[in-house]
Amino acid sequence: MASKKTGSAPRAPRRSRVETPFAANLAQVLKERQLTGKAAAEICGVAPSVIADWLGGGAPANPLAVQRLATALQVSFEWLLTGTMTSVPAGSVSLAELFEEHEVGLSGIFKIEAKRLVRR
Numbered sequence: 001m002a003s004k005k006t007g008s009a010p011r012a013p014r015r016s017r018v019e020t021p022f023a024a025n026l027a028q029v030l031k032e033r034q035l036t037g038k039a040a041a042e043i044c045g046v047a048p049s050v051i052a053d054w055l056g057g058g059a060p061a062n063p064l065a066v067q068r069l070a071t072a073l074q075v076s077f078e079w080l081l082t083g084t085m086t087s088v089p090a091g092s093v094s095l096a097e098l099f100e101e102h103e104v105g106l107s108g109i110f111k112i113e114a115k116r117l118v119r120r
Contacts, residue, residue: 060081
């Protein structure tokens, strides 16, 4: 008869795996920034296994760690978690942060019109 193992600690419950854009967005931004999971873990103060869990579809248990990572990677916390981004309050982002200037060589005669954009 096989002996039953006693005295072992109960296993921690597995984190739920929810289909969200978080894992895909995290993988995308880490690839774009050429960062490893270990480097991302150091940035947000978690174990590398936590990053691996997130990349595998695990739901983050520590939103502050996700916020630290989003801030360090210069992406929106909301976008990182959900894949969407609500409108940015007027004046919180400068045009220089949103657009790059490119020199355009023009020759000839042009008619240039300007329209004022009004916030919806």
